[in-house]
Amino acid sequence: MGPQARVYNECPCKKPIFDGVLKGEKMPINKIYKTCDKAVANVFDGSTIMIGGFGSFGGLPINLLVALAKQGAKDLTIIANQGGVGFELSKRIKPDGYEDIGILYAKRQVKKFIGSVPALGGMPPTSPLEKLHNEGKVEIEMVPQGTLAERIRAGAGGLGGFYTPTGVGTRVEIGKEKKVINGKEYLLELPLTADFALIKAHKADTLGNLVYRGTARCFNPIMAMAAKVTIVEVDQLVQLGELDPEAVVTPHLFVSRIVEVRR
Amino acid sequence: MKWRLDEQTIALRAAKEFEDGMVINLGYGMPAACANFIPEGRTVFFQSENGILGYGPLGVDEEKDYELINASDQPVTPLPGMCFFDSAISFDMIRGGHIDMVILGAYQVSERGDLANWGRPGRPATGMGGGMDLAVGTKKLMVMMLHTTKEGNARIVKQCTFPLTAKNCVSKIFTDLAVMDITQQGVLLREVTPGWTVEEVQAVTEPRLIIAEDLKEIEL
Numbered sequence: 001m002g003p004q005a006r007v008y009n010e011c012p013c014k015k016p017i018f019d020g021v022l023k024g025e026k027m028p029i030n031k032i033y034k035t036c037d038k039a040v041a042n043v044f045d046g047s048t049i050m051i052g053g054f055g056s057f058g059g060l061p062i063n064l065l066v067a068l069a070k071q072g073a074k075d076l077t078i079i080a081n082q083g084g085v086g087f088e089l090s091k092r093i094k095p096d097g098y099e100d101i102g103i104l105y106a107k108r109q110v111k112k113f114i115g116s117v118p119a120l121g122g123m124p125p126t127s128p129l130e131k132l133h134n135e136g137k138v139e140i141e142m143v144p145q146g147t148l149a150e151r152i153r154a155g156a157g158g159l160g161g162f163y164t165p166t167g168v169g170t171r172v173e174i175g176k177e178k179k180v181i182n183g184k185e186y187l188l189e190l191p192l193t194a195d196f197a198l199i200k201a202h203k204a205d206t207l208g209n210l211v212y213r214g215t216a217r218c219f220n221p222i223m224a225m226a227a228k229v230t231i232v233e234v235d236q237l238v239q240l241g242e243l244d245p246e247a248v249v250t251p252h253l254f255v256s257r258i259v260e261v262r263r
Numbered sequence: 264m265k266w267r268l269d270e271q272t273i274a275l276r277a278a279k280e281f282e283d284g285m286v287i288n289l290g291y292g293m294p295a296a297c298a299n300f301i302p303e304g305r306t307v308f309f310q311s312e313n314g315i316l317g318y319g320p321l322g323v324d325e326e327k328d329y330e331l332i333n334a335s336d337q338p339v340t341p342l343p344g345m346c347f348f349d350s351a352i353s354f355d356m357i358r359g360g361h362i363d364m365v366i367l368g369a370y371q372v373s374e375r376g377d378l379a380n381w382g383r384p385g386r387p388a389t390g391m392g393g394g395m396d397l398a399v400g401t402k403k404l405m406v407m408m409l410h411t412t413k414e415g416n417a418r419i420v421k422q423c424t425f426p427l428t429a430k431n432c433v434s435k436i437f438t439d440l441a442v443m444d445i446t447q448q449g450v451l452l453r454e455v456t457p458g459w460t461v462e463e464v465q466a467v468t469e470p471r472l473i474i475a476e477d478l479k480e481i482e483l
Binding site: 054056057058059081082083093094115116117118119120121122125127129130133134140142144145146147148149150152153164165166167168169170171172212213214215216217218219220221222249 | 291292311312313314315327328329330331332333334336347348349350351353354357358381383385386387388389390391392393394395396399400426427428429430
């Protein structure tokens with residue numbers, strides 16, 4: 001992370017409207033977890049889990065993923081934009097490599113993946129998910145990226161679904177209700193929710209208000225809203241009053257657990 | 264082997280279509296390079312589906328900030344006025360018709376403008392990403408691709424055999440050999456790469472080409 005780019009998430013206001021009057025008051029709930037291991041400890045077998053980010057290094061809750069792999073919950077349904085490339089192929093993205101969702105397939109924790117890019121066409125067919133899928137060991141539900149985002153938003157907002165023009169005339173329309181609205185064809189798409197969301201934010205205050213940094217935002221804010229338990233990994237935990245309320249992207253009521261992993 | 268345009272040069276030619284004030288999304292792979300070739304004197308705004316509007320030219324890998332990238336995972340440079348947003352808002356922009364121009368890569372384009380750009384034989388796990396939403400939502404969809412496969416087969420075909428991204432969506436194609444429009448009548452050949460004849464381009468194109476009255480060599 002370059003020091004220059006870090007500026008982009010800082011509050012532009014010189015004088016915050018909210019001046020921290022709650023400082024020192026007792027927290028109604030303690031959401032702060034000391035370690036990622038503790039934060040994911042009760043993820044159960046068969047859970048549906050949303051994983052934030054776009055797919056590559058920025059925006060992925062990497063430390064939570066590593067903890068989940070260690071924790072070992074099985075038969076998971078993973079909802080994420082990309083399926084993960086695994087540590088070996090990740091070196092093509094970041095020279096020293098990094099862990100991604102690929103770490104969950106290594107121990108065969110995943111039974112189904114839902115997302116828009118299970119494997120990247122520009123990479124060799126050796127990602128953990130692509131290999132297991134080709135062997136018939138992991139099911140994939142392929143969802144156009146905009147439809148994925150909207151299904152998550154629909155789930156977050158308590159909607160029963162929506163009609164989208166995306167996918168009409170392609171294999172995406174198979175098995176879906178089609179409707180003509182104002183002379184145009186649309187497909188019915190249904191909401192997505194999850195038991196857990198593992199997300200990454202830049203800063204959280206101790207209540208769980210979140211701000212993001214740059215393009216690491218992407219799927220994180222909508223997934224934060226669509227799960228029963230949202231667990232966030234942040235670069236920095238700050239005191240109440242330190243975040244500009246005008247700049248908060250995810251309001252704290254969506255956040256259940258916070259782990260600070262200083263980067 | 265006859266000389267063909269390289270990818271950077273195709274990007275340079277495609278970027279000549281940018282008009283002042285346009286909001287433009289550049290697809291995964293080859294099209295991303297167009298960000299470096301904005302015609303002089305014009306201002307455009309690049310949107311990328313991972314949640315960024317108004318980035319500058321591509322950055323360099325050595326200084327890559329992994330939280331300032333485009334959807335092709337390339338570093339981009341910040342510009343004043345740049346902004347970030349989540350994926351749902353990003354696709355509101357895309358699906359909702361707020362993007363003026365999209366340039367995508369492709370495996371195949373049909374003579375009716377059907378696009379196939381995400382799946383190919385032997386790779387059932389590769390996904391469509393945002394391509395389907397981009398194809399249905401933009402005001403103008405252009406494709407940038409190599410004219411033939413590695414084996415020399417046509418990519419501009421009568422009917423796509425690879426899985427579709429969207430039907431009847433492409434309006435213009437830039438390749439290493441030609442610039443073509445998709446029209447009601449079929450594929451209109453407008454420009455050819457210097458050194459190539461119409462017959463030679465036709466030989467590697469499946470549908471019968473309509474030749475523009477003002478056919479010319481590709482100018483950069």
